[in-house]
Amino acid sequence: MGERTxxxxxxxxxxxxxxxxxxxxxxxxxxNHGLPLEALRHDVTPPGLHYVLTxxxxxYVPDAGAWRLTVDxxxxxxxxxxxxxxxxxxxVTTRVTLECAGNGRALLTxxxxxxxxxxxxxxxxxxTGVPLRLLLAEAGADPAAADVVFTGADHGVERGVExxxxxxxxxxxxxxxDPEVLVATAMNGAPLPPQHGRPxxxxxxxxxxxxxxxxxxxxxxxxxxxxxxxxxVAYRIRRTADEPGEPVTRVAPRALLVPPGFPDFMSxxxxxxxxxxxxxxxxxxxxxxxxxxxxSTDGGAHWVPAHLEPVADGHRWAWRRWHHDWAAVPGAYxxxxxxxxxxxxxxxxxxxxxxxxxxxxxxxWVRVVCVADAHSP
Amino acid sequence: MGERTxxxxxxxxxxxxxxxxxxxxxxxxxxNHGLPLEALRHDVTPPGLHYVLTxxxxxYVPDAGAWRLTVDxxxxxxxxxxxxxxxxxxxVTTRVTLECAGNGRALLTxxxxxxxxxxxxxxxxxxTGVPLRLLLAEAGADPAAADVVFTGADHGVERGVExxxxxxxxxxxxxxxDPEVLVATAMNGAPLPPQHGRPxxxxxxxxxxxxxxxxxxxxxxxxxxxxxxxxxVAYRIRRTADEPGEPVTRVAPRALLVPPGFPDFMSxxxxxxxxxxxxxxxxxxxxxxxxxxxxSTDGGAHWVPAHLEPVADGHRWAWRRWHHDWAAVPGAYxxxxxxxxxxxxxxxxxxxxxxxxxxxxxxxWVRVVCVADAHSP
Numbered sequence: 240m241g242e243r244t245x246x247x248x249x250x251x252x253x254x255x256x257x258x259x260x261x262x263x264x265x266x267x268x269x270x271n272h273g274l275p276l277e278a279l280r281h282d283v284t285p286p287g288l289h290y291v292l293t294x295x296x297x298x299y300v301p302d303a304g305a306w307r308l309t310v311d312x313x314x315x316x317x318x319x320x321x322x323x324x325x326x327x328x329x330x331v332t333t334r335v336t337l338e339c340a341g342n343g344r345a346l347l348t349x350x351x352x353x354x355x356x357x358x359x360x361x362x363x364x365x366x367t368g369v370p371l372r373l374l375l376a377e378a379g380a381d382p383a384a385a386d387v388v389f390t391g392a393d394h395g396v397e398r399g400v401e402x403x404x405x406x407x408x409x410x411x412x413x414x415x416x417d418p419e420v421l422v423a424t425a426m427n428g429a430p431l432p433p434q435h436g437r438p439x440x441x442x443x444x445x446x447x448x449x450x451x452x453x454x455x456x457x458x459x460x461x462x463x464x465x466x467x468x469x470x471x472v473a474y475r476i477r478r479t480a481d482e483p484g485e486p487v488t489r490v491a492p493r494a495l496l497v498p499p500g501f502p503d504f505m506s507x508x509x510x511x512x513x514x515x516x517x518x519x520x521x522x523x524x525x526x527x528x529x530x531x532x533x534x535s536t537d538g539g540a541h542w543v544p545a546h547l548e549p550v551a552d553g554h555r556w557a558w559r560r561w562h563h564d565w566a567a568v569p570g571a572y573x574x575x576x577x578x579x580x581x582x583x584x585x586x587x588x589x590x591x592x593x594x595x596x597x598x599x600x601x602x603x604w605v606r607v608v609c610v611a612d613a614h615s616p
Numbered sequence: 617m618g619e620r621t622x623x624x625x626x627x628x629x630x631x632x633x634x635x636x637x638x639x640x641x642x643x644x645x646x647x648n649h650g651l652p653l654e655a656l657r658h659d660v661t662p663p664g665l666h667y668v669l670t671x672x673x674x675x676y677v678p679d680a681g682a683w684r685l686t687v688d689x690x691x692x693x694x695x696x697x698x699x700x701x702x703x704x705x706x707x708v709t710t711r712v713t714l715e716c717a718g719n720g721r722a723l724l725t726x727x728x729x730x731x732x733x734x735x736x737x738x739x740x741x742x743x744t745g746v747p748l749r750l751l752l753a754e755a756g757a758d759p760a761a762a763d764v765v766f767t768g769a770d771h772g773v774e775r776g777v778e779x780x781x782x783x784x785x786x787x788x789x790x791x792x793x794d795p796e797v798l799v800a801t802a803m804n805g806a807p808l809p810p811q812h813g814r815p816x817x818x819x820x821x822x823x824x825x826x827x828x829x830x831x832x833x834x835x836x837x838x839x840x841x842x843x844x845x846x847x848x849v850a851y852r853i854r855r856t857a858d859e860p861g862e863p864v865t866r867v868a869p870r871a872l873l874v875p876p877g878f879p880d881f882m883s884x885x886x887x888x889x890x891x892x893x894x895x896x897x898x899x900x901x902x903x904x905x906x907x908x909x910x911x912s913t914d915g916g917a918h919w920v921p922a923h924l925e926p927v928a929d930g931h932r933w934a935w936r937r938w939h940h941d942w943a944a945v946p947g948a949y950x951x952x953x954x955x956x957x958x959x960x961x962x963x964x965x966x967x968x969x970x971x972x973x974x975x976x977x978x979x980x981w982v983r984v985v986c987v988a989d990a991h992s993p
Binding site: 243244246247248249258259260261263264265266267268269270271272273275276277278280281285286287288289291293294295296297299345352353355356357359394395396397398401432433434435498501502503504505506507508510608610612 | 620621623624625626635636637638640641642643644645646647648649650652653654655657658662663664665666668670671672673674676722729730732733734736771772773774775778809810811812875878879880881882883884885887985987989
């Protein structure tokens, strides 16, 4: 083995034609997890069902009372805050749908070798915390600064680079009111679970998961754009390895359905009985409100509008419920849904391929068979 | 597609030589999840970090107050109980380490195609509920009965058989004091999360996960041995497809360690610095108390005894903590631990192969490199 830390990494690569999921991808799939899609029934996802992705280890924080958050860099007055200090600021609760930027990656051809998500890397929670803009105002952040850099306590190596997990937001986003970025201390009314950032994390409504820095230790105001690994190397939309690419930012529109009927254990094919089947699901976009959802039961040959239910209680950063009543007759079906947002963005039927496997919001199909027998032989 | 429900299933099979994880296995790995191994630091696993395996869908139970549990079959007085009724019985809390019978399956050669666990399908919780023996006494179970059959609300198809998930225990186990089987309503002092059986599940200390029936709806005392799918077809130790095999019952001994240092994102290789490294882990067995743990840093060529910490507060059905202080010098290592229980059972170095991939408790190796550089270039 190597003599340098970075030698534990291998270069990014694409899977070969027909190459199955490898041991490295499986190790990630076994520790991270998606939302079991039947849990789309819950308006607010119970913590253990919400998707989780951690790049390195989940930090062990036995004493949250000892945690400190610093706010420094281009500020008038650096801050060094305890959890109790944070709770003395005004608290806001926002219902937010979070999605991993890599959701849909394992459906791509060729497949970028990384965390092999299908489509389940999503969840919705009520996040409570201090608006970041209040902390930046308290510290007196330089209004001419470029970026605000967030550092988590999670530490590891990635593509040869040893690092604490770090991401940045432009100052205008970090101090924005809409969306309002939170330094969150609670999820669904309880302290953050370890895997969701105990005791502190960032919540940036409408942005993909890489922006939602967990185990937040420091907020640093910078007068130059941040060029750390997770900003400039990872999380870029690239077709070739040598182009700089575009940054991954906000969540593209997507609709998913609660798989109807009941599953086969291994194939996950769904079985429904003939008759009325209510298809229920959720739709979201981080770019603009969802404006319509369509449903197809024939793999996209025909589409019908679903009934989009009202935005509940002003929860505009959360997924929106929809349903469609399907009159099922015996046969085999490919059932899917397609969201469109108020900006006119709609889910494609073909994959959105890029080398990192980010933002692939192509419509996903659920195999359903409708059979009349009450019991198998 | 077929005209019968059972046609959605394909037969059980073994992966071919070098065959990567397939789309069907990945779909299971993405919805179920293991314990991220760094969470072995927690005495009691937070619910979202505890392993989860569900054969079919997680039932949606919006109103736990409407749930009923029936106790019937060969009983003097059938019972039909609400949650409130259950809470009127004496309550017991037991700390139990649960492990999936398929843990270690994806490390087998050839690999049985099913949920592709590496070694993380484990967790420990404080489960609170009514001793099952009290419910069976209240109902007046026939002491000459053979089995007690447990039915969950989870419904699906498996290998062509449509079913509610059902498992049985011999009457003598179901009414036993040691271990004492619980009908549990709480996990770590809170109502059961959906994925752990909300609102009711069985807890059978010392047994693999297939016995821990979730979303429990009925308890049926039977004068004939139960021959349902999960008892007679699945969860049997078989070398060939046509032998009846032995039933999967109690948990074999295993030790795992908190992976030391920090990881590479993709390879999960660990990096430690030269000097004292405390290796910490847990060990358990459902067959007898763990009596010793040994550690190797060279892939099993040499073993040294670890310090096995005392059983905490009589928690004899929970994992036991151990540690070993390792003086790391630069180099590459394969670090593992091996548990032995008071019955003399010890973990093998070679795989325990069977067609279902059950109970493979072979020692597992963590790749560690010790490097002196403080930062990668």
